[in-house]
Amino acid sequence: MTRAATSLPGLSVHLDGQRRILRTLPEEVPVALVFNGETQAVMMASPQELRDFATGFALGEGIITHPDQIERLEIVTHDAGIEARMELNSAASRTLTQRRRAMTGPVGCGLCGIDSLEQAVRPLPRVTADLRLTRTEVAHAGDALRAHQPLHDQTHAVHAAGFLMPGQGIVLTREDVGRHNALDKLIGALHHAGITPAQGAFVMTSRISVELVQKSALAGCPVLIAVSAPTVLALRSAEAAGITLVAFARRGGFDLYSHPDRIETGASDVA
Structure with a gap:
C-alpha cells in the first residue's frame, strides 16, 4: 500500500x-x-511523503497557520486506504470548527465535494513578498523541474511541484498523481525543512487551476510558474x-x- 509504483x-x-x-505504474x-477524529477530506493520492501531504493540506486549506499547531500526526494504513490522523491545538481546532468542509476529491479535482460555493472562490490573503527572479531562471524553470522527477521517470504518469529559489534553482520537489496533492506535499516539505x-x-508540471493559486496565496508564495496554461479564474x-x-x-520561454x-x-x- 505504501509503494510509490508497481x-x-x-x-x-x-x-x-x-x-x-x-511497465512500472504509479x-x-x-x-x-482526519482532524481531531473527524475526516475532513478523502483524496486520491500517491502513498508516499504523507506527512508532508497532511501538513501541506492543512496549511493550504487554512486549517492551520503553522505546523506547530499540529500536536500529533500519525499515518495509519488500512486494507482500503491510508489515514493521516492529526490532533490540532485549541486555536486550530476552533478554526476548523468554524469552516468545516466535506471534500472527497478524485485525482483531477481539488475542489470536488465542497458544500459551499463561497468556499470555492473564497477571498485570499494578499501576497506582498518582495522576490526577484531573472528571465533565465523563469524560462528554464520547467525544464529544470524535469530533472527532479524520479517517479515520473519510472511511470510517466505523475505531476510534480518544485520550489525555485533565486540563484539556487530548484531546491525541493514533491511528486503525486494529483497536481494539487504534489503542491500540498511541497508546502509541507518546505515547512519541515525550515524554508519560507x-x-x-512554486513550479508546476500542470495547468494552473484556481486551487493552485489559493494554496499559493495561503502559503505566502509570491510566484506561481507552470509549464501549461492558466484558467481565467486562476x-x-x-x-x-x-x-x-x-x-x-x-524550452526557453x-x-x-x-x-x-x-x-x-x-x-x-541575458548573460
Whole structure:
C-alpha cells in the first residue's frame, strides 16, 4: 500500500506486431485527512511523503497557520486506504470548527465535494513578498523541474511541484498523481525543512487551476510558474491575491501575466 509504483505486465501492440512488456505504474490510493477524529477530506493520492501531504493540506486549506499547531500526526494504513490522523491545538481546532468542509476529491479535482460555493472562490490573503527572479531562471524553470522527477521517470504518469529559489534553482520537489496533492506535499516539505515559501516560486508540471493559486496565496508564495496554461479564474484570483503568474515556462520561454514586476525581463538579464 505504501509503494510509490508497481511493475505490472502488459501487451504492447504496434502496426508491425506486438510484444509482452513489464511497465512500472504509479500507485494511487485513497488518503483520508482526519482532524481531531473527524475526516475532513478523502483524496486520491500517491502513498508516499504523507506527512508532508497532511501538513501541506492543512496549511493550504487554512486549517492551520503553522505546523506547530499540529500536536500529533500519525499515518495509519488500512486494507482500503491510508489515514493521516492529526490532533490540532485549541486555536486550530476552533478554526476548523468554524469552516468545516466535506471534500472527497478524485485525482483531477481539488475542489470536488465542497458544500459551499463561497468556499470555492473564497477571498485570499494578499501576497506582498518582495522576490526577484531573472528571465533565465523563469524560462528554464520547467525544464529544470524535469530533472527532479524520479517517479515520473519510472511511470510517466505523475505531476510534480518544485520550489525555485533565486540563484539556487530548484531546491525541493514533491511528486503525486494529483497536481494539487504534489503542491500540498511541497508546502509541507518546505515547512519541515525550515524554508519560507515567500523566499521563492512554486513550479508546476500542470495547468494552473484556481486551487493552485489559493494554496499559493495561503502559503505566502509570491510566484506561481507552470509549464501549461492558466484558467481565467486562476488568473483573476492571482491578480487579486498579488501573485505573479507565469505559464508555458518551457524550452526557453514563458508567458507572463499578473504582477510582472517580480520577473526581470530586460535585456540586462541575458548573460
